[in-house]
Amino acid sequence: xxxxxxxxxxxxxTSARLGLLTTRRGVVETPVFMPVATAxxxxxxxxxxxxxxxxxxxxxxxxxxxxxxxxxxxRRAGGLHRFMNWPRTILTDSGGFQVxxxxxxxxxxxxxxxxxxxxDGAELFLTPEESLAIQEALGSDIRMVLDVCIPYPxxxxxxxxxxxxxxxxxxRSLSWWKRQDPQGALLFGIVxxxxxxxxxxxxxxxxxxxxxxxxxxxxxxxxxxxxxLFRMLEVSVAELPADCPRYLMGVGTPEDxxxxxxxxxxxxxxxxxxxxxxxxxxxxxQGSFHIRNAAYKEDFRPLDPACSCxxxxxxxxxxxxxxxxxxELLVYYLLTVHNLAFYLRFLREIRKALRxxxxxxxxxxxxxQKEERACGM
Amino acid sequence: xxxxxxxxxxxxxTSARLGLLTTRRGVVETPVFMPVATAxxxxxxxxxxxxxxxxxxxxxxxxxxxxxxxxxxxRRAGGLHRFMNWPRTILTDSGGFQVxxxxxxxxxxxxxxxxxxxxDGAELFLTPEESLAIQEALGSDIRMVLDVCIPYPxxxxxxxxxxxxxxxxxxRSLSWWKRQDPQGALLFGIVxxxxxxxxxxxxxxxxxxxxxxxxxxxxxxxxxxxxxLFRMLEVSVAELPADCPRYLMGVGTPEDxxxxxxxxxxxxxxxxxxxxxxxxxxxxxQGSFHIRNAAYKEDFRPLDPACSCxxxxxxxxxxxxxxxxxxELLVYYLLTVHNLAFYLRFLREIRKALRxxxxxxxxxxxxxQKEERACGM
Numbered sequence: 001x002x003x004x005x006x007x008x009x010x011x012x013x014t015s016a017r018l019g020l021l022t023t024r025r026g027v028v029e030t031p032v033f034m035p036v037a038t039a040x041x042x043x044x045x046x047x048x049x050x051x052x053x054x055x056x057x058x059x060x061x062x063x064x065x066x067x068x069x070x071x072x073x074x075r076r077a078g079g080l081h082r083f084m085n086w087p088r089t090i091l092t093d094s095g096g097f098q099v100x101x102x103x104x105x106x107x108x109x110x111x112x113x114x115x116x117x118x119x120d121g122a123e124l125f126l127t128p129e130e131s132l133a134i135q136e137a138l139g140s141d142i143r144m145v146l147d148v149c150i151p152y153p154x155x156x157x158x159x160x161x162x163x164x165x166x167x168x169x170x171x172r173s174l175s176w177w178k179r180q181d182p183q184g185a186l187l188f189g190i191v192x193x194x195x196x197x198x199x200x201x202x203x204x205x206x207x208x209x210x211x212x213x214x215x216x217x218x219x220x221x222x223x224x225x226x227x228x229l230f231r232m233l234e235v236s237v238a239e240l241p242a243d244c245p246r247y248l249m250g251v252g253t254p255e256d257x258x259x260x261x262x263x264x265x266x267x268x269x270x271x272x273x274x275x276x277x278x279x280x281x282x283x284x285x286q287g288s289f290h291i292r293n294a295a296y297k298e299d300f301r302p303l304d305p306a307c308s309c310x311x312x313x314x315x316x317x318x319x320x321x322x323x324x325x326x327x328e329l330l331v332y333y334l335l336t337v338h339n340l341a342f343y344l345r346f347l348r349e350i351r352k353a354l355r356x357x358x359x360x361x362x363x364x365x366x367x368x369q370k371e372e373r374a375c376g377m
Numbered sequence: 378x379x380x381x382x383x384x385x386x387x388x389x390x391t392s393a394r395l396g397l398l399t400t401r402r403g404v405v406e407t408p409v410f411m412p413v414a415t416a417x418x419x420x421x422x423x424x425x426x427x428x429x430x431x432x433x434x435x436x437x438x439x440x441x442x443x444x445x446x447x448x449x450x451x452r453r454a455g456g457l458h459r460f461m462n463w464p465r466t467i468l469t470d471s472g473g474f475q476v477x478x479x480x481x482x483x484x485x486x487x488x489x490x491x492x493x494x495x496x497d498g499a500e501l502f503l504t505p506e507e508s509l510a511i512q513e514a515l516g517s518d519i520r521m522v523l524d525v526c527i528p529y530p531x532x533x534x535x536x537x538x539x540x541x542x543x544x545x546x547x548x549r550s551l552s553w554w555k556r557q558d559p560q561g562a563l564l565f566g567i568v569x570x571x572x573x574x575x576x577x578x579x580x581x582x583x584x585x586x587x588x589x590x591x592x593x594x595x596x597x598x599x600x601x602x603x604x605x606l607f608r609m610l611e612v613s614v615a616e617l618p619a620d621c622p623r624y625l626m627g628v629g630t631p632e633d634x635x636x637x638x639x640x641x642x643x644x645x646x647x648x649x650x651x652x653x654x655x656x657x658x659x660x661x662x663q664g665s666f667h668i669r670n671a672a673y674k675e676d677f678r679p680l681d682p683a684c685s686c687x688x689x690x691x692x693x694x695x696x697x698x699x700x701x702x703x704x705e706l707l708v709y710y711l712l713t714v715h716n717l718a719f720y721l722r723f724l725r726e727i728r729k730a731l732r733x734x735x736x737x738x739x740x741x742x743x744x745x746q747k748e749e750r751a752c753g754m
Contacts, residue, residue, distance in 0.1 A: 039699070039700075039703045039705055040696070040699065040700075040705075041700055041705045041706075041707045042707075043705065043706055043707070044706040044707060044710075045707065046687075046707065046710065046711075064703075068699065068702060068703055069674065069695065069698075069699040069702075073674065073675055073695060073699070076675055076677070077677055077693060077695060077696070078677075083693070083695075083696050084696065085691040085692060085696075278706075297446065297450065298450055298453055300453070300454055300455075310423075314462040315462060316454060316460070318446070318450060318454060318460075319417070319454070319460050319461065319462075321446075322416070322417065322445065322446040322450070323416075323417075323418055325445060325446070326416045326441075326445055328416055328417075328418045328420065329420055329421040329655075329706065329709050329710075330418045330419075330420065330421060330422065330423065332706050333421075333423065333706075333710065334423070
């Protein structure tokens with residue numbers, strides 16, 4: 001499995017790279033940020049607006065859609081693309097992360113993971129094969145194998161055992177995949193190995209030997225210090241083939257993304273821009289702030305004078321603060337548009353810097369501005 | 378004050394009429410439905426979307442904007458049009474209705490009405506002059522005088538007293554208006570008189586003698602039977618000049634609007650399409666229904682097969698039901714777009730029927746279809 005990713009350029013000073021990922025629904029420039037559409041909707045905004053912000057891929061959560069409305073409803077609707085009115089690429093996760101983080105009473109067995117639905121308490125059983133069968137019903141273009149999420153901290157022996165189980169599930173996933181042959185969809189393996197460098201390396205090598213279309217680095221951003229996250233990312237990525245896309249799941253802040261790009265990651269998803277928007281926190285070129293702050297009561301400037309998104313072209317901080325205070329639904333739309341525009345533009349700027357061979361300068365500038373903001377506060 | 382309204386056509390069998398209302402921000406075909414933007418936002422949808430549905434006028438509530446964010450904030454923002462990004466006509470009410478329906482501890486005095494804010498309990502005092510001063514700060518294009526809302530039922534003597542007070546306030550409003558001379562804005566008087574035909578007639582005549590740009594019929598749809606509402610509407614409208622626009626405040630269902638048009642009303646506002654959307658109830662050519670109903674779980678048809686709105690072109694009942702069940706914010710946007718499209722199209726159809734001299738046939742067809750729906754249920 002390969003040929004779906006083309007490496008366009010490698011940075012000379014870091015491991016950052018510019019690439020083209022081809023899915024059955026289009027070509028995606030990497031590094032790419034994928035907005036999150038948990039339950040089949042990028043929260044608060046219509047899909048054309050998300051596409052208009054230049055998003056090429058969105059992520060939907062298999063766990064949420066499995067529980068509600070159920071994969072059969074979506075299959076009968078003609079697949080998730082048609083159901084939710086998003087014609088571009090969709091990536092689905094395996095559902096594992098939500099089982100491990102949301103569902104009560106989970107029990108990890110050789111065969112799969114038993115748990116209760118966080119919605120109605122119904123007992124459910126998720127296996128690697130079932131996860132792929134659900135993703136097939138959804139009809140996503142990039143799919144993830146079920147892995148075991150390792151808590152932090154976790155002793156070495158237990159980490160080893162759970163990582164081995166992840167590998168066994170990865171093998172079973174590949175067998176299912178070869179039997180079912182989902183036309184043109186891509187399957188990604190997930191590297192585990194906890195916080196142990198040698199287990200990380202071994203996990204990456206094992207997955208690569210199985211040969212997936214791409215590789216995710218899993219089990220990070222689970223509470224460990226940032227240095228440890230990036231160290232584990234580095235040792236994982238070092239074992240991955242250059243001609244396959246690499247995906248760091250669920251990460252993160254703009255700074256996290258920049259650092260992960262510098263370490264060779266191509267794909268990102270994160271709820272931060274959308275979730276923060278709903279909570280009233282906006283990202284700007286001058287740092288982030290909360291719209292509720294009384295300082296904005298008569299501030300008629302846009303959220304970010306450097307931003308040209310729909311929200312910044314037409315609305316003032318004073319208006320957005322008013323809507324937020326009044327609980328007006330429109331504010332979630334407007335802040336989400338702005339935050340997504342910020343993230344998607346940030347990734348465009350990263351790609352531009354890579355294309356022009358000045359990624360390290362871009363990175364330095366980012367930190368210089370950050371320091372400036374900190375001093376100005 | 379006149380010349381802002383041109384009567385284009387009168388129906389031969391009813392009092393229905395087709396007209397053109399000219400405000401300083403554009404020409405409005407009547408009968409017209411005005412979506413409600415209570416706190417400076419048509420709930421859940423951006424203003425361009427509301428305009429795209431062919432809305433020409435929206436209504437904003439003086440009471441809500443007075444309390445939050447305050448008229449001075451909006452004045453400094455450059456007025457409500459700029460604050461909320463709506464370049465077309467805005468009508469503001471006087472704030473009276475909300476004072477009488479939302480605010481606790483109100484006390485009606487000769488001078489004005491004393492009450493407490495429903496937000497923070499602060500004591501406030503609203504006079505006819507203050508209401509107009511607030512509306513001037515908002516910069517709306519059509520403004521309403523402060524009137525006294527009469528409860529239902531209300532004894533004759535009390536109705537007479539409160540209607541007289543409304544008239545005194547109307548006179549004071551006109552004096553303020555002539556002193557301040559708001560450039561090109563229109564001022565509407567409000568007919569009261571409770572549920573007494575002679576008091577209604579006298580109230581209409583009194584207001585007409587003062588000479589406003591338009592006339593609203595107030596104090597209806599306050600709990601009285603429908604026959605009484607329409608009877609009071611008829612006797613009020615009979616006294617109003619043909620060359621001025623007539624506005625029935627806060628009414629109503631499509632049927633209510635159709636009946637009021639037949640009685641000579643030109644302007645309507647109502648929270649029904651937007652509020653029902655947020656509660657999951659949709660209007661369709663086949664009657665209204667609740668999207669949560671289990672019957673729609675695998676119903677892949679649009680909300681209304683006869684509708685060509687954005688929501689009906691791109692989404693199924695099954696998807697909308699799923700979003701509603703999951704509490705996804707996008708559903709409020711999508712259902713609001715549909716319900717507003719329904720109302721605005723309904724008024725377009727009424728205008729078309731009037732233009733083509735077949736209003737009575739249109740009205741009959743409406744009831745025939747309604748009966749059909751009832752039998753089919």
